[in-house]
Amino acid sequence: MNDHALTLLVLLPAAAACAMALVPKSAGGAAKKLTLATTALVALIAWSLAFDGRAGGAGLSHIVSAPWIPSLGVQFFLGVDGVSLPLVILTASLSFLAALASLGVERHPRGYCALLLLLQTGMLGVFLALDFVVFYVFWELILVPMYLLIAVWGGDGGRRAALKYFIYTLAGSVLMLGAGLLLYGQSDLTRLAPADLAECGVMGPDAAKPHASGMVLAEWLASDDPLAERYVDAEAAGAPLRTFNLSAMARLARSTDVFTSKSWGGHNLAWWAFVLLAVGLAIKLPAVPLHTWLPDAHTEAPTPVSMLLAGVMLKLGGYGLVRIAWPVCPEAARDLAFVVAVVGVVGLFWGALAAMAQTDFKRLVAYSSVSHMGYVLIGLAAGTLGADAWALGATGAVFQMVAHGVTSAGLFFAVGVIYERVHHRDLNQLGGLMNRMPTASGLALVLALASLGLPCLCGFVGELLVLLPAWTFNPYLAAAAASVTVLIAAYTLRAVRLAYYGPEYRGPNGDRLTPVTPRELAVLIPLAVAAVVLGVRPGIVTEVAEPALVAAGQPFAHPHPNLPGMTPVADAADARRTTR
Template sequence: MSVLPVLFFAIPLIGCIAVLAVPERIAVVLGIVITAVTFVLTVVAAMSFSYVGGGMHLVTDLSWIPPIGLRFHLGIDGVSVPLVILTALLCLLGMIYVARREAGLERPRAFVSLLLLTEVGMLGTFISLDLLLFFVFFEVVLIPMYALIAGWGGAGRVRAARQFILYTLLGSGVLLVGLLVIYGNTSTLDMVELAARDGAGMSRAVQIIAFVLVAGGLAVKVPMWPLHTWLPDAHSEAPTVGSVLLAGVLLKMGTYGLIRIALPTLPEGALAVAPFLGALGVIGIVYAALACLAQRNLKRLIAFSSVGHMGFVLLGISTLTAAGVNAALLANIAHGLITGLLFFLVGGMAERFGSTDMDKIGGGTLTLAPRLGVLLIIAAVASFGLPGLAGFWGEMLAMLAAFNPAESLDRGLYLAYMVIAGIGAVLTAAYFLVMLRKVAQGTVAAWRRDGGIMDVTRSEMVAWVPLVVLVLVVGIWPGLVLGPTAETVSAYLSGGG
């Protein structure tokens, strides 16, 4: 029995309450301390066991609601460890970013408390090993994120927040029905046991129904085309840290659920639905790229790009191979690092220019603020998959997995998916290069030729540079992520749980 997984969410939960009782002036400092302690604990946990052979580690398994067999079951493995560390890191960096503008932040106690409550839900989702406990933590995220968008967002925040909560609650309802179908046919909610059973006790028809429900509910959070329409508005109106956590972590909760629950528990359902999942993924890749080419707002452009990047994740998952699932997990981490950095940078630009409209910002950022311009270029080229940076590996491996999908799948169909995804990758490079030409390069906009703009500050460097370093490290050494995931994924797909 290990207490470490409990501390992952217990410390932010205690901090969430404690922050409300301290003076406003120290709320952000306390938030930094709490998120820093949580991050250190996740790193300690990741280094405390061997990933050889897969299996769950640091397990906590206590009786929760005995009459219906519910257990407070937590643990981590190679699939969850990278996401746990990513979540804790982005929460810490987000809190540091908030500290740099604390004087201008309204109601800092409430803001920090909501961020910590969001961290509770995100970390709890990634370490839950009981279906109902997973669902509870999955839902915990929604209310604080809604409040962050509605309370500290832009001019259209109320509409964006309402759209976010309606879509995600609808998806959660569908997900809950799918989880109940699994429980009704297996009489257990234990994810480890369900994975080990490899679908035993459920007919093919039941598995297909359950897979469609579970995947449909999770698809809203991914978000998968055409259930993505809440995302651009939510990103455009959310405060900077809210956008970072939305893109960097919340979208991963959907694909993580597919890998953790749907694939190992419902193998026959996965086999039947996988081609449709792959089709929706590649449609999303191309659609998002075309939508990005039409955008003039930086936040909306990055939001739509997330739909495309998550399309590669879905393509990898749909191949039902170890290579594809590992590619999806690596692409998740890369997207969290890169898009988190992009939203930090765009938030900084919005403060400097008073807008995220590319036409209003104008060109010449690289000339007037070279550090800001260089960071923007690094994030953009990483996002469109430049070799040597984190974004390259996940997308390349997902297309490679589509070249050789599971034997029971139609290889010709997946070759077509691979080609379409490749076209989407080319379009992705196109819209990021157009963005860089308009914002970073070119002639300095007339309205800022005299006054100039402030370059990246020291506090911003503290919040942003760790992401830049990790984008480079993962790009050069993808085994940092693939090492922990590889054997665990193989065990999942072979029915070993």
């Protein structure tokens, strides 16, 4: 039986977006209330998944597996595990907060709300999809709404920024499509062991539950599932049964050599697929030098859209790397780990240095996003060392994604609070806001310190978990990454000092600095609380994510002897010794 929670999660916002057409043109308030209600409902369902004992953990749960387009081999396959659950909850919560923040939109509210809801469908769908084509469809679903949101409701440079965003992201996604098709072409379900076949959801949602009976394969083959018939035919003919199922691809990479047997140009297919995937997803992450779309897009987008852009959209790239690139192409990930780590460190420095030079508050926060996502790359790269390294590094990367989602969304909203009042974001003309708006400034300070990486707040945990295996991976890179914290502190504290501290506010529109409204508090307080709670009790995320990540990272459990930049390590025990 298919569990309907995930289908609801994905389809509710889309249905509400369609219903927006029924709302009369003049009733903008009704549209915004409908959006608020829908996002609240979706957030409730997402949080209920967290408290449901089944979700999280190593295996997939709440599986939805229905044939969508059997003629093209596409299965509507959704599922949640420990990696996607925190991100799903983050998305649902941030969407609700963004809907709260959108209550002030005046122009074309119906269109705005419909596009925002479509955006939510796309984002949730990406995190829940376990079939490559479904993943891609939801990924691309985000493009046009985001383009229109930035171009129509954004700032003056909105059109150029939106165009840049669209071009970069589409280029990345077609690379991803190419990689997905290459992997599809070499996949072969008939080579999977029955236990793997059950666990990756091919045989339907019941078989994938843990403790399923051992006779499941024979039952499934005898059933009238069209996929089972094709399996039987393929096995009889000795032909491959290709699949888009991501979970199956990961298991194939683990237990067979379907992806590594063919080679062109000196590298096997998995290597090429990894390069394509990494470049395509790195555009979204974003990794330097493919990040140039981000500052413009984040700065020009309206505040709620910036919150979603920085809070969720960037995580799609990281999630893609963890879900697809690393599990399906583990040797390539190992071989190229050094390159990935260097790109991460360069991104850290670049973002931090660029942020130091900014006078526009929003642009500064945008560059800080570029900088913080570098940790994700470092964590994933360093994790390829061995089982312990992976447990630390990958968990750190996922935690960093969640933490950054919280803090950057909060910071963008804080900037939005200021902008809505004084209509400028020039740091040199801000100041003294702590006196005029103490609550908002205090909450913004908490979020800024969390972004900074202060211990006891969420930013610290992610950085720590990532830097630990990085030291074993390559001490120089780790030292460089650690030293960036100084730069991050520099620009964050500078921004906070210029914006909030100081004797008084001398910029334009000073009389508009009204105290913070309850609606704005309703957005800022949960984010600040989350930043503190995640910092004090990171186990909320790590305990959920780690089992799934460890299961996915089995290929990395055997340390690779020939990583550049370090002495060979014999086994996991050695790795632990070196870390200490």
